[in-house]
Amino acid sequence: MNEEKFNQDQDSSGEQERPPFLSTWPRLYAAVLGSLAFYILLMLIFMKVFA
Amino acid sequence: MRTADWVVLGLTLASIVLYGIYKGRGSKDIRGYLLADRQMRWYTVALSIMATQASAITFTSTPGQAFVDGMRFVQFYLGLPIAMVILSVTAVPIFHRLNVFTAYEYLEHRFDIKTRSLLSLIFLTSRGLAAGMTIYAPSLVLSVMLGFDIRITSTVIGGMIILYTTTGGVKAVNWTDVQQMLIIMSGMVLAFIMTIVLLPRDVSLNDALHVAGSMGKLNVIDFSFDLSNRYNFWSGLIGGTFVALAYFGTDQSQVQRYLTGKSVAQSRLGLLFNAMAKVPMQFFILLIGVMVFVFYQFQAPPIFFNPVETQRMKTSQFAEEYGRLEGEYQMHVSEQSAVLRQYLEIRETGSDADLARAKAALLVAQEESGRLRKSAEELIAANNGNSNDTNYLFLTFVMQYLPVGVVGLIFACIFAASMSSTSGELSALATTSVVDIYKRHVRADADQRHYLFVSRIAMASWGVYGILFAQYASGLGSLVEAVNILGSLFYGTMLGVFLLAFYVKFVTGTPVFVGAILSEVLVISLFLFERAGLVSVAWLWYPVIGCTVVVVTALVMQTFGFHKKTQAPDA
Numbered sequence: 001m002n003e004e005k006f007n008q009d010q011d012s013s014g015e016q017e018r019p020p021f022l023s024t025w026p027r028l029y030a031a032v033l034g035s036l037a038f039y040i041l042l043m044l045i046f047m048k049v050f051a
Numbered sequence: 052m053r054t055a056d057w058v059v060l061g062l063t064l065a066s067i068v069l070y071g072i073y074k075g076r077g078s079k080d081i082r083g084y085l086l087a088d089r090q091m092r093w094y095t096v097a098l099s100i101m102a103t104q105a106s107a108i109t110f111t112s113t114p115g116q117a118f119v120d121g122m123r124f125v126q127f128y129l130g131l132p133i134a135m136v137i138l139s140v141t142a143v144p145i146f147h148r149l150n151v152f153t154a155y156e157y158l159e160h161r162f163d164i165k166t167r168s169l170l171s172l173i174f175l176t177s178r179g180l181a182a183g184m185t186i187y188a189p190s191l192v193l194s195v196m197l198g199f200d201i202r203i204t205s206t207v208i209g210g211m212i213i214l215y216t217t218t219g220g221v222k223a224v225n226w227t228d229v230q231q232m233l234i235i236m237s238g239m240v241l242a243f244i245m246t247i248v249l250l251p252r253d254v255s256l257n258d259a260l261h262v263a264g265s266m267g268k269l270n271v272i273d274f275s276f277d278l279s280n281r282y283n284f285w286s287g288l289i290g291g292t293f294v295a296l297a298y299f300g301t302d303q304s305q306v307q308r309y310l311t312g313k314s315v316a317q318s319r320l321g322l323l324f325n326a327m328a329k330v331p332m333q334f335f336i337l338l339i340g341v342m343v344f345v346f347y348q349f350q351a352p353p354i355f356f357n358p359v360e361t362q363r364m365k366t367s368q369f370a371e372e373y374g375r376l377e378g379e380y381q382m383h384v385s386e387q388s389a390v391l392r393q394y395l396e397i398r399e400t401g402s403d404a405d406l407a408r409a410k411a412a413l414l415v416a417q418e419e420s421g422r423l424r425k426s427a428e429e430l431i432a433a434n435n436g437n438s439n440d441t442n443y444l445f446l447t448f449v450m451q452y453l454p455v456g457v458v459g460l461i462f463a464c465i466f467a468a469s470m471s472s473t474s475g476e477l478s479a480l481a482t483t484s485v486v487d488i489y490k491r492h493v494r495a496d497a498d499q500r501h502y503l504f505v506s507r508i509a510m511a512s513w514g515v516y517g518i519l520f521a522q523y524a525s526g527l528g529s530l531v532e533a534v535n536i537l538g539s540l541f542y543g544t545m546l547g548v549f550l551l552a553f554y555v556k557f558v559t560g561t562p563v564f565v566g567a568i569l570s571e572v573l574v575i576s577l578f579l580f581e582r583a584g585l586v587s588v589a590w591l592w593y594p595v596i597g598c599t600v601v602v603v604t605a606l607v608m609q610t611f612g613f614h615k616k617t618q619a620p621d622a
Contacts, residue, residue, distance in 0.1 A: 025319070029136045032326045036132040039330045043125070043271040050264035 052197065052450070056459030063234060063463035067227055067470065074226035075219015076177040080499040084220035084506050085152055085482045087311040095225055096321025096555045100169035100299075101328065103475030105235065107189030107468040108442065110336065115356075115441030115453050117340025121270040123282045129335050130291025135326035136302050137292075139319040140552045146306065147315045152486040154306040154549070161552040163560035164491075170548060171440075174303055175480060177541040182476040182513065183520030189469040189520045192464070193440045195359045196450060202522050208466060209518035212474045217511045221482075224474045225311055238464035239336060241410050242445075245453050246342035251349050258395055259345040264416050265394065265410050266348075268341045268473055271334070281589040293594040299544035301549045304479035348391050351405035354380040354427045356440040356447045367434045373427065380423045409583060473517060481509035498511035540578055541599015544570040550598065558609050566604030570597045 052060070078084040091099070116124055142154075151157050155174065159167040190205035197204070215223045233536070237319040247256050254262075273283040299305045299322070312318030318362075355361050355378050364373040394409040428438040449461045485506050504609050544567050551558045553568075580586045588596075 028379075029139065030324060032132050032136055032323050035327050036129065036330065039334075040129070040272065043334070047264070047269055047271050050260040050269050 052458055052462070053455050054602055055455045057455055059459030060463045060466070061493055063460070064211060064466055067230060067435075067467060068215050070230055071215025071227040071393045072218050073306070075223025075304060078220050078222065078503070079145060081485070081502045083222070083476070084208065084503055085307075085486070086391065087220070087222040087225055089311060090313055090491065091225055091311040092313060093317045093320035094229065094322065095229055096309050096312045097324035097328075098232040099225040099228035099311075099475070100305060100321060100325045101332070102235070102471035103304055103308055104298075104329075104466075104472070105232075105468055106185055106191070106472035107465045110235065110239070110465055111189065111192050111442045112467050113333070113336045114343055114399040115444035117337040117588060118344045118444050119441055122334070122337040122341060123273055125271055125272045125330065125334050125337055126273070126282050126284055126287030127291050127294075128330050129284065129287040130289065130293070131295040131329050132326035132411065133288075133292045134295035135322045139322050142300050142306075142549075143309060143312075143322065144315050145205055145553065146310060147312075147318065151310070153303050154301055155303070155483065155484050155487050158548065158552060159491075161306040162563055166548065166560050166564050166567070167487060168492070169481050169564060170301075171544060171566075172350075173541050173571070174483055175488075178302065178476055178480055179513075182473060182480060182517050184471045185469065185476060187462060187521035187524040188442075188502055189465060192446065192585070194500040195357060195502075196446045197462075198334050204522035205518050208469050208473070209514055209521070212309060212470050212477060212517075213511055215476055216481075217462065218476050218508050218516065219509070220506070221307060224478045225308065227474065228308075228471045231238060231471040234467045235464045235471075241457055241469045242449065242461060243335070243339050245340065245457065246339060246346055249346055249452055254345075254395070254443070256339075256469050258398075259342060260346060261398060262345050262391060264335070265339045265413060265451070266344075267414075268344055286589060286592070290589075290595055293546060293598060294542060296550075297546035297594050297598070298521055301542070301545035302479070303483050304475045307479050307482060310474065316446065337433075340445065343445060346448065346452075349388055350452075351381055351384045353377075353447070354424055355431060356443040357437065358439075358443070358447070360431050360440070363436055364431060364434060369430045372428050376423060376427050376430070380420065380427070383416070383423060384418055387413075387420055390416045397489035432493075450602040474578060474590040476503030477510060477517065479515045481506055484509045484513070540574050540593060540597075541571065543574055543594035543599075544601055546594060547598040547601025547605075555602075555606070558605050562605040563601070563606035565608060566601040569604050570600035573597070573600050 078088075083089060113124065113195055131479065142245055146154065146157060148161055149157055151160075153165050154173070155171045158170055185210050190201050190208060192210050193204045193208075194200070194201040215227060248258075250259055252516045260269070274285075275283055276285050277283060284500075307323055309318040310319055353361065354362075364370060388413050390409075394406075394413050397409045428440075432438040446461075446465075453461065463613075487501060489505060489509075490497075490502060497505075547570060548563055548567050574593055577586065577588065577593065579586060
């Protein structure tokens with residue numbers, strides 16, 4: 001994707017901007033929240049294994 | 052510290068200052084000086100956000116906290132990714148579109164001048180106190196550990212920051228933040244590796260983690276719901292979200308970091324990177340503390356880690372009793388070490404019943420060493436000393452056991468962390484002072500050269516104030532702690548105002564203004580009642596309460612009488 005185009009703020013909500021590695025912002029937000037759930041799961045396993 | 056350590060420390064600090072001055076050159080107006088011309092890429096924004104949040108105390112006290120209290124503190128950061136997503140969706144596009152210098156400037160667009168001014172003053176008060184503490188706390192720790200007067204350490208830290216922030220402005224702050232974050236992370240990784248290398252030959256990392264787990268230090272997640280319990284899953288997820296929303300959405304020291312992003316996308320990516328990296332980073336720093344704890348199970352630790360307080364005890368009226376406690380503690384620790392080795396042997400070969408018995412014996416031994424440490428702390432408190440040594444635990448380990456050169460690097464990390472958070476705060480304080488107060492209320496018609504000059508003066512003045520605060524804070528005694536906490540009592544109010552601004556279109560300025568004042572009165576009263584022992588509410592809930600009071604008051608007032616319409620162009 002053209003970087004300049006990517007950096008342009010295309011509308012007021014910014015929803016039309018797309019990060020280069022995912023197709024939409026909502027998917028990126030979901031990935032961030034998913035990573036939080038994943039971290040919590042990993043920490044629970046960590047606790048369980050070494051308790 | 053040996054010569055090589057001083058060389059590493061000196062070169063690192065000099066490189067930070069020179070890099071800051073070099074990267075910050077060329078600002079011709081306040082857009083360049085206070086917003087870095089809005090040219091920052093996402094990775095600069097991300098590392099700058101992380102460096103500003105990570106103060107020196109994060110790296111001195113967090114491992115110490117894990118040593119004493121286990122890893123439960125990591126739960127405080129569980130709300131952060133949620134807050135980052137919310138801010139990316141709402142605050143970032145609004146701030147960018149309005150082209151504001153500060154978050155409070157937006158409040159005049161949305162509400163009125165009095166709400167903007169109130170929030171600016173709340174920020175200047177709370178962050179002003181915090182900025183003083185951000186220099187004071189590490190200056191004190193470093194002065195104790197390096198044996199210098201606090202006036203020297205605070206002047207060195209503050210002086211270096213003033214040098215590059217005053218000359219280079221926010222551009223210098225952001226670029227040095229990146230450099231400082233890289234130094235900090237490399238130092239922490241090295242420290243973690245050393246905690247593994249320094250374990251006894253027959254104790255593996257796996258053994259060490261099992262020891263930590265069986266001694267209750269891997270208490271990462273706690274699902275029990277208890278309002279007075281500072282760190283559990285729920286306070287972290289709910290309270291932590293509110294704190295992170297308030298800190299990253301309303302505190303200019305963070306807002307300024309992502310306002311420098313080249314576009315909405317770059318700012319958002321910076322915030323989202325922080326969302327992904329923060330929890331693992333804190334987990335890792337706490338794990339270093341746990342590893343230091345395990346290390347000291349095989350290598351007798353001092354009963355108390357603050358060398359200055361220990362020395363004071365030895366010349367006090369409690370010297371004899373303290374000496375007896377020290378002897379008893381050393382004897383007990385070597386017995387505990389034997390119990391621990393037995394536990395590790397049984398874990399390899401013994402039955403479950405044997406293992407349960409060995410673990411129980413270990414816990415009894417741990418309880419006894421905890422009791423002895425507590426007795427020592429009580430004696431220190433009775434001698435009018437500071438009985439909290441969490442800030443000194445990690446640095447004592449670093450100074451006594453890490454190899455030459457690495458010690459200098461770890462101290463460089465602590466200096467770098469102190470500089471990164473303080474420089475972010477100073478630049479935000481200067482920006483708010485100039486844009487929201489001076490330019491708005493004192494002189495609105497001056498040219499760019501004048502505002503640039505005033506911004507530099509403001510930057511230097513806040514720096515000098517920080518140094519002076521650090522030098523005189525020692526005289527405040529226990530008030531210092533109160534001042535530190537007081538700074539965090541304003542977040543709920545600020546968050547409530549911004550939530551109304553972003554999401555509730557029909558609310559106007561006056562109800563929000565009244566709600567903000569009411570909330571502040573209530574939260575400060577609650578804090579005072581808590582200190583007097585009349586109520587028990589963990590501080591993570593204060594922002595939730597403050598925010599709720601602002602929102603409810605404004606909505607009730609708006610519904611029952613304040614219908615005066617004002618433009619709400621951005622909500």
